[in-house]
Amino acid sequence: MAGAIFFAKLQIFFEKFWMKEKCPYLCSVLVMYNTKQQHLISDSSTTGTNISNKNHICKMKKTILSLLLIISAAVSGNAQLLWKISGNGLEKPSYLLGTHHVAPVSVIDSVAELNEAIASADKIYGEMIMTEAMSPQSQQIMMGYAMAPQDSLLTSVLTPAQTDSLDVMLRNYMGPMASAKQFAQLKPAMLCTLIALIQSQTVFPNFNPQQQIDGEIQKRGAALGKEIGGFETIDDQCNALFGSSIIEQAESLMEMVRNDSHAAEMAKKLAKAYLAGDLNQMLELMEDPASGSSDEWSERMINRRNANWARIMAGLLPSASVLIAVGAGHLPGEKGLISLLRKEGYSVEAVK
Template sequence: MKKILLSIIVSAVSTLACNAQLLWEISGNGLDKPSYLFGTHHIAPISVLDSVPGFNKALASADKVYGEMVMSTAQSPQSQQVMLSYAAAPQDSTLTTVLSSAQIDSLDKVLKKYMGPMASTAQFAPLKPAMVNTVLALVQSQAAFPNFNPAQQLDGEIQKRGAEAGKEIGGFETIEDQCKAMFGTSIMTQANELMEMVRNDDKASGTAIRLAKAYLSGDLNSMLAIMEDPELGGDEEWSDRMLNKRNANWVRIMAGLLPTASVLIAVGAGHLPGDKGLISLLRKEGYTVKPVE
């Protein structure tokens, strides 16, 4: 459950986005021009960009646009092949090997629910459990938000607009970095996390809606609390691997980047809040970070 991608309800965008505090200004600490930090939603409609006050102005004023990765590179055939190589299960640790018969039956039911009567665990056997977890998280969120268009992904759209305006596009990670974070734990750990998602499937839609409302209202702390909720599968190891360590690495890069140019930084909104989130870490570096009203 903790890996459920944040979900958005289209009808709520126009009524809630006006209150969002997803865009933050970074200033002080000797900066000549402010930079900006924007929390994205990986399956949000791109229309949200026009609903966040100050976003278009921030993008226009920035010299560079940085994201988690350079999306055009991450979506290339070469990068997709790298991901497949990380996501492939060892021959002696396929899903049908590491899961019990009862677990396979439970996973089959959830897969059929979202993907149709022909879907089965056997079809996904060559993949690591973490990859199946990721696929399942996506279809769960898309079931709550059926109008998501993968061809118009928010992070990619921001970088696309930046590139069209002649701005330098950069990323804090490579596809290898993300794959190591997603697929680097032991097979049995991944299998346990996958089955936890299966057990929590009935809560998926409700959790996706709660996350959507928190995102659109700019309530970053509520988003983080939902993502890290132990009852929904959150734990310290996941937070450290998927959020905290990456945030610390990114801030080290930002420390060298921000003094050189005005940068629009657009990364997943879950990376912003908390004591180990980007907002707090940047403040500890001496920057003033405040919401753009």
């Protein structure tokens, strides 16, 4: 999924940088949009055609839905979010937890045996070490990745008609002062991520970017003296999120505008799957052609990262008990972490 840090860091990014210079109203929107009823815009009738007329499957649909796939309002009693890793010569079991990057921290209190898993582990591993991810240095690195080259500003890669359509969407979510021009210096992928954060509030109106599950788990582990580790650096996550070309990002942004109402409907279905803690249903929704599944996106954002993490786990698990907490979208499927661990000879079973 999209990296664990970005939903939490978006608010800080705009508070410290963009808000100061370009968009003074947006901070209050990010903090308080949970009190605003979200309205859906039409899917695409006024969208221009300079970037692309690809109204069929497109990568951004997958991005939007996948960002939302990592979230959950509550966890049912039989949710399959915490998994026990044993066998293959392990002296102590390890655990794999599917997290939800924009769900309330209270969600983890509903996960059976999670506190016991944290207490028994020697190490806590996440996508990143969250204290490092939130550092000023990481903030500056993210800013560098998020800013568009001067010859590829948003207003120069979109037609006037496309800009107008984007304006409608931004004003719908952020208020009457919002416009594409105010975000022109951001890469389209960064703007997509911000919009996805706001869209997620239709499912999780009480999410607080300053209190994020991945960070909370690491915080609890650190309080118990556990070693905290991460599979990726800030550069790794920025490359995954912002590594495609500006033109590809702009195509994805306009596809996001065209399919806003579709994404909202799919988000409701995904939320229902989350409430049941049903990883298989989540995977089916992700692979549904109607979701805009993209092989390139899946390879870059999911499969390649899963393979890298599995290699790191192979070195960790034999020598220590590890609680691994990463986005839930990384767990299911043939190339998901559960399957990869089983292929290495481990027993991976849901904790009921």
